[in-house]
Amino acid sequence: MSNAIEFPKNFLWGASTSAYQIEGSPLADGAGPSIWQRFAHSPGNIRDGDTGDVACDHYRRSAQDVALMREIGLQAYRFSISWSRVMPSGRGAVNPVGIGFYDELVDRLLAQGIKPMVTLFHWDLPETLDNQGGWLNRDIADWFADYARVMFERLDDRVTSWATLNEPWVVSDGGYLNGTLAPGHHNRFEAPIAAHNLLRAHGAAVKVYREVGKHEIGLVVNLEPKYPASESAADQQAAARGHAYMNGQFLDPVFFGRYPEKMKDVYGDAWPEWPAEDFELIRQRLDFIGVNYYTRSVTRDEPSALPVRAVAVRQPLATYTETGWEVYARGLSDTLEWVAARYGNPPLYITENGAAFFDPPVAEGGRVHDPLRIDYYQKHLRAIHEVIQKGVDVRGYCAWSLLDNLEWAHGFSKRFGIVHVNFATQERTLKDSAYFYREVIATNGAVL
Numbered sequence: 001m002s003n004a005i006e007f008p009k010n011f012l013w014g015a016s017t018s019a020y021q022i023e024g025s026p027l028a029d030g031a032g033p034s035i036w037q038r039f040a041h042s043p044g045n046i047r048d049g050d051t052g053d054v055a056c057d058h059y060r061r062s063a064q065d066v067a068l069m070r071e072i073g074l075q076a077y078r079f080s081i082s083w084s085r086v087m088p089s090g091r092g093a094v095n096p097v098g099i100g101f102y103d104e105l106v107d108r109l110l111a112q113g114i115k116p117m118v119t120l121f122h123w124d125l126p127e128t129l130d131n132q133g134g135w136l137n138r139d140i141a142d143w144f145a146d147y148a149r150v151m152f153e154r155l156d157d158r159v160t161s162w163a164t165l166n167e168p169w170v171v172s173d174g175g176y177l178n179g180t181l182a183p184g185h186h187n188r189f190e191a192p193i194a195a196h197n198l199l200r201a202h203g204a205a206v207k208v209y210r211e212v213g214k215h216e217i218g219l220v221v222n223l224e225p226k227y228p229a230s231e232s233a234a235d236q237q238a239a240a241r242g243h244a245y246m247n248g249q250f251l252d253p254v255f256f257g258r259y260p261e262k263m264k265d266v267y268g269d270a271w272p273e274w275p276a277e278d279f280e281l282i283r284q285r286l287d288f289i290g291v292n293y294y295t296r297s298v299t300r301d302e303p304s305a306l307p308v309r310a311v312a313v314r315q316p317l318a319t320y321t322e323t324g325w326e327v328y329a330r331g332l333s334d335t336l337e338w339v340a341a342r343y344g345n346p347p348l349y350i351t352e353n354g355a356a357f358f359d360p361p362v363a364e365g366g367r368v369h370d371p372l373r374i375d376y377y378q379k380h381l382r383a384i385h386e387v388i389q390k391g392v393d394v395r396g397y398c399a400w401s402l403l404d405n406l407e408w409a410h411g412f413s414k415r416f417g418i419v420h421v422n423f424a425t426q427e428r429t430l431k432d433s434a435y436f437y438r439e440v441i442a443t444n445g446a447v448l
């Protein structure tokens with residue numbers, strides 16, 4: 001039997017981005033502000049005072065960027081829609097130029113044989129809705145469902161793969177518990193309420209899709225396996241709390257209609273009780289789960305690290321990325337096997353996977369040598385192939401990210417792209433990892 005790696009015949013190879021991180025022009029042509037417009041322009045929130053005012057200028061350069069995708073040989077492109085570009089007040093009136101931008105982008109992609117994979121919400125909530133309570137207001141489930149209906153009715157004749165939310169955990173943890181991300185709240189009572197309303201909004205949008213949609217819809221979650229730092233009961237329990245908080249908190253309600261028991265232990269008196277009908281809304285049948293994987297956590301007990309009381313332990317012999325994440329491809333295979341075993345082997349896409357390393361400047365001849373990123377992709381793609389061989393239903397992979405972009409609170413200091421962006425000139429340069437990925441796609445993985 002040949003040792004050559006070969007992915008399934010119709011395996012889908014793509015790359016991912018998100019609206020606020022690449023588009024720029026956040027208020028152009030009638031667009032309304034998102035909470036990231038406000039958060040980025042509040043001093044101290046983003047490194048070096050960077051904002052998404054220009055970013056990769058994708059709003060004006062989308063034709064050029066689609067040509068880049070074609071040059072790399074992408075079969076799919078995962079992107080998000082700016083809710084407030086399409087509906088400036090988040091509800092009611094639709095901005096024809098705003099929705100027209102996405103309509104045109106979809107047509108450009110299809111003309112190049114690239115499958116659009118659309119995420120409705122990638123953190124950039126309309127500011128007007130946040131002013132009405134945002135994810136803390138139960139009405140947001142209806143607001144999101146109305147926005148989703150507008151997008152389905154406009155694009156579902158051409159878009160065949162939808163995701164409701166990108167990483168509700170990050171919105172709850174970063175936006176409401178720790179305040180590191182928009183809207184910048186620090187409140188352990190708000191975080192579980194936001195998480196629950198995100199899940200309710202997800203369910204409401206899926207219900208609408210079952211009325212009007214003809215293709216597939218799913219949810220994108222970030223998953224990070226937690227390995228106890230020792231055999232001690234304290235570390236085992238800490239890893240279990242971290243696992244429930246980050247991994248089970250969103251998938252259990254969607255698949256089982258209930259939260260992990262451990263969530264009460266995490267939030268204590270801040271953990272609310274919810275009506276049964278909320279879980280009936282949340283547990284809508286899904287066509288796939290999108291998994292965003294970057295790293296693992298070797299976890300120890302830390303009573304002062306509230307509310308989870310768990311911290312990651314640095315691994316002395318490991319390689320770490322510029323964002324401080326351990327390179328650990330086995331964590332991806334372990335995670336995918338866990339999802340398959342716990343939730344009945346649902347169809348999966350790896351919707352994000354990648355790394356920020358310190359990239360050298362563009363060299364003579366226009367090359368950007370990023371061997372560490374190539375090594376990262378090789379290791380993680382092999383890990384995916386390993387579990388596919390075991391029967392895990394992985395149907396596609398999107399590298400994070402197509403372009404160097406605005407890495408949220410890190411600003412432009414952390415480069416995840418397989419394409420280098422000179423933010424002063426907006427010049428794009430394929431990195432060595434883009435040429436590597438082009439070969440991976442062309443050989444369906446045989447070069448790995």
Ligand SMILES: CO[C@H](O)c1c[n+]2c([nH]1)[C@H](O)[C@@H](O)[C@H](O)[C@H]2CO
Pocket residue numbers: 018021166167170222292294352400407408416
């Ligand atoms: C904690 O979630 C994942 O680690 C994660 C990593 N990432 C993400 N989620 C987000 O979906 C992207 O917008 C980020 O740019 C990307 C890189 O940081």
